[in-house]
Each structure stands twice: as C-alpha cells, then as structure tokens.
Amino acid sequence: MKRALAVLILSATAAAAVPPQEAKQGEMEATLVAFKGTVDVKRPEDKDWVAAERNMKLKKGSEICTSVASTATLLFSANLKIDVKPLTQAKVDELAKLGDTVNTDLKLKFGSIEVDIQKGDLKSDMKVSAPNSTTSVSGSHGIVRAPATEGGCRVTLRTTTGTWHHDASLVGRDLFGEDVADNYGNQLRDLRLIADSHDFMDFWGRNKDELYQSRFNRKAGDPDPWDVPFFEFVNQGPLRERTKRSGVLPPPPGTP
Amino acid sequence: MKKLRTAIAAGLLIACAPLLAQEKPAPAAKEGRTAYLRRIFEKDRATYGDACRAVLSLIKQEHTDADFGAVSGDLSGRGVVSPSWTLTEPSLLTKGTLAYMLSQALDIKGGLTMRIFGVSRRYALRECQHRGLISGGSSDEYVTGRELIDVITNATVYKEQGNTDSQYK
Numbered sequence: 373m374k375r376a377l378a379v380l381i382l383s384a385t386a387a388a389a390v391p392p393q394e395a396k397q398g399e400m401e402a403t404l405v406a407f408k409g410t411v412d413v414k415r416p417e418d419k420d421w422v423a424a425e426r427n428m429k430l431k432k433g434s435e436i437c438t439s440v441a442s443t444a445t446l447l448f449s450a451n452l453k454i455d456v457k458p459l460t461q462a463k464v465d466e467l468a469k470l471g472d473t474v475n476t477d478l479k480l481k482f483g484s485i486e487v488d489i490q491k492g493d494l495k496s497d498m499k500v501s502a503p504n505s506t507t508s509v510s511g512s513h514g515i516v517r518a519p520a521t522e523g524g525c526r527v528t529l530r531t532t533t534g535t536w537h538h539d540a541s542l543v544g545r546d547l548f549g550e551d552v553a554d555n556y557g558n559q560l561r562d563l564r565l566i567a568d569s570h571d572f573m574d575f576w577g578r579n580k581d582e583l584y585q586s587r588f589n590r591k592a593g594d595p596d597p598w599d600v601p602f603f604e605f606v607n608q609g610p611l612r613e614r615t616k617r618s619g620v621l622p623p624p625p626g627t628p
Numbered sequence: 629m630k631k632l633r634t635a636i637a638a639g640l641l642i643a644c645a646p647l648l649a650q651e652k653p654a655p656a657a658k659e660g661r662t663a664y665l666r667r668i669f670e671k672d673r674a675t676y677g678d679a680c681r682a683v684l685s686l687i688k689q690e691h692t693d694a695d696f697g698a699v700s701g702d703l704s705g706r707g708v709v710s711p712s713w714t715l716t717e718p719s720l721l722t723k724g725t726l727a728y729m730l731s732q733a734l735d736i737k738g739g740l741t742m743r744i745f746g747v748s749r750r751y752a753l754r755e756c757q758h759r760g761l762i763s764g765g766s767s768d769e770y771v772t773g774r775e776l777i778d779v780i781t782n783a784t785v786y787k788e789q790g791n792t793d794s795q796y797k
Contacts, residue, residue, distance in 0.1 A: 410691055412662040423661065437662040440682075440784065441689040459665065459781045482669065482777060520669060520774035520781075521763075 398468040402446045402454075404428040409442025409458070435463045438483070449474045451492030457484040465501065473497050482520035488513055661691065671773030676725065677717035678773070682780045683708060683729045686787065708732040721776070724749030724767025727756040730783055734761075760792035 404413070404424055411424035416433040424444060430436070436456055438444055444456040448467060452474060456462060460483020468475050473495040478485065480502050489496045500507045502518035668678055680699045685691045687706070692699060696717040703709045708729050715725070730736070731752040736759065737743060742751045749767045756762040761782045762775075771779075782792050 410661045421662065437665060439662045439665060439691045440685040440780070458784055459777060461662075461666065461669075482774070483781070520777040521772070 398470055399432065400449065400467050400469050400474065401429040401431045402434075402448045402464060402467060404430060404436075405445050405447045407442070407444040410439035411442050411444045411456075412437045412439075430464055432464055432467050435461065437461045448476050449492070449494055449496065451490040451494065452476065452496045452498065453488045453490075454478065455486040455488070457486065459483050460485065466499075469494070477501060480516060480518040482518055484515060484517040486513075486515045661693075664691070664693070665777065668773040668776055674721045674771045674773045674776040675717060676715045676719040676721050678776060679721045679726055679729060679771075680709070680717075682776060683733050686780060686783055687733050703729070706732075721771045722749070722767060723762060723765045723769045723771055724753050726771055726776070726779060727753035727762055727767070730756055730761060730779070734783060734786060759786065761786060 404411075404426065406426065407424050412421040413424045413428060413430065414421045414435040414437075415430060421435075421437065424436070430446065436444060436446070438456050438458055438460050440458055442458050446454045446456065448454060449469075461481040462483065462485060463479040463481070464476075465479045466475055466477035472493070475497045477499045478501070480500055485500065487498055487500070489498060498508065500516040502516070507514075507516050664678075664681070668674060668682075671678070677696050677699075680696065680703055681692055681694075684699050684703055687708070694702075700709065704711060709732075710728070713725075728747060728749045731738065731747055736752075736755055738747070738751060738755045742748075742755060745751070753762065753765075753767045757764070762779055786792050
C-alpha cells in the first residue's frame, strides 16, 4: 500500500514538473518598439484599451489602434517588422513559431500597415486579413490597406511575392512585383497605365482583361471595344492603346 | 405586532435593495484615447460634431477631445465652417458639409467656377471627389462613420503630399 502511494506521489510530482505542451513553447510575443502620437493597445488580459508604452509585449489576441498622425512599429521577430499607419485598428490573430517558421496573422479592421520582412534565420509566414480578403506576404516589403467602407482591400507589394485570396468570390491569385488589389473603380484609373506591365486585379479578383470586358457592353471574350473592320488598324495596329503604352514603363523589378 | 411590522419593513427593504441599486447611474468609465475612432466606425450616421473634431484633429495633427463649443469656435475662427450654418453637434453630417470643411481645411482653391463664385457645398464636393478625397454621392447625402474615417485618412495623405495617390492611404 505504501509503495503504491509512493508511486502515485512520484508520478504526480513528475507530471507537475513536465514543461508546458509543445504548442505553448511556440507562442511568441510582438514588441512595440516605437510609437508616435496617440496609440492604444488592448491585450487579452486588459479589460479596456490602455495607452501604449515602449517595449510593451503584445501576444496573440492583442489589438492596437492608432489615432490621427500616430504610428506604431511592431517587431514580431528579429526579421519581421510591421508599421501601423495612422487611423488603423489591427489585431494579432496568430503569432507562433513552428520549427524554423514564424506564423503571423494580422487582422486589419481598418487602416493600413506596412510589412517589412528581412532575410534571417527564421522564415516568416505572414498573413494580413482584411474584413473579406486575406493576403499572404512572403517577400520582403509590402503595404496592405483595408478601407473602413465596404470592407475592401488594397495591396501593394514591392519587391516581393505573395498570394491574395478573396473570401466572397473564392478567388486566389499569386502576386508579383507591384501588384494591386482594389475595390474602387475610381482608384483603378490610376493603375490602368501600368496594367500592361503589372499583374492587376480588382476587388472581385478580376484581372485586367476581365475588368475591361465588364466595362463594355459587348460580346464576352472580345478584347477590343470597337469590333468593326474600320477600326481594325486602331485596334490591332501600332496605334493600339496597349501597344503604345507597353513601352512607357519598365517591367517591375525582378521580372524574369 | 411591532416586531411583525419591523420584520415586514426589513423584508421589503432587502427585496427592493437591488432595484434601488440599479436606479443609481453607473459612474461613466473614462474611455480610451482612441475610443472616438472605434465609436465613429460603428456609427450608421456621422454627426457634425464628429466631423468638427476630426477636421480640427487633421489641422492640428493631434486628436482633440475639447467640447463642441470650443472646437466649433476654433474652426469658425479658421474659416473652416461657415458662420451662417446653424448646425448643432448631433446634426447629421452631409457630404456637402464635410467637403466644404475639407476644402477649407486643406486650402483647396478649386477650379474656375469655385474661384469665381466662391466655395459652396456642391462645388466643394465636386472638387473633393475629383481629388479622390470623397467617393461618390451627392451633397445632401448623409455620411456614415466608416466613410468619415476613410475621408480623414485620405485627407491626411493629401495634406502630407498634396495628392491622394499614396500607396499606404
């Protein structure tokens, strides 16, 4: 009886001495390395929003909110830095280290963030979720913006690669170079100039051809707006808009 | 008999204690400094008071929590709001009013018509739409809280670099 009791006590002590589970070991914390202006933070243990302080630790579930003319810099790992722009609210949905990869999921309610991933010992699997789309940034530098209205998302990734997934339309696309996703037609006008040399998509995941086709009331699949013989020279010849435009801008950096 | 009355009175008092406690107004919790932003985000209709504080914050480059009278007076002194307006703090904000305030705050001179005839809400809205500060709508259309946040974000970028073609706006 005594022996059994001793075994029970010993096993209970050993169980208590075992370190936390493996998943727990992988949990990381982001550090608020710098901020400017009015920045509030709400960590899981906080009842309400509190003023940000330098070197504050933000673990999974923490939220950050910046006011007018205010910015914050978060260091997720030695080689993953995020700048939170003014008038932004974001939440750290996932922050964990699995093997040699740091998994990060940042949920952007509204506003903009700038992701800066440097090369390092750890790989970074960075996801930015806007209200109805998700962007994976796997390169070095990118900006993701989620407007407060309509829940859209605008992505600008520089010298980087990534993927963009739209939840509603279930469209997924690879991003390369200066790629842009947007949900406002009036903002797309500025991007049409670079549409030939850059991959391009709108809010619904349509590429440039799909977008242009939807702008003209004509048969599907026809790339030219004036489908009559008289305009053939203009449509297909040297005066063709796309032919003229293609030489204007250099190809994006990193184009093979 | 006296004991019975006392017992009944004590029983009633105990029974009513939670009700009495509920009637007392709870002390207002001091909201965080960015709470205004989250409050505006949830609003279906932004108010003139929201716009006044947002535009003054944009001008001063820091959020202001001053009362409406002080904010309104400050904006009036700067010529951002028209003295002829009779709007109060809870008045619903229209796109025309917001555009007028923005064009004055950002010193947008406008085109020929605006220069000749002066700033009006309708011309100001056209100008703000042209510059990408406000999207769509008419001057009498109400502004939602989320739209107000987007407009102020665009205006911040415009103030920094003179246009809204920013990659991070």
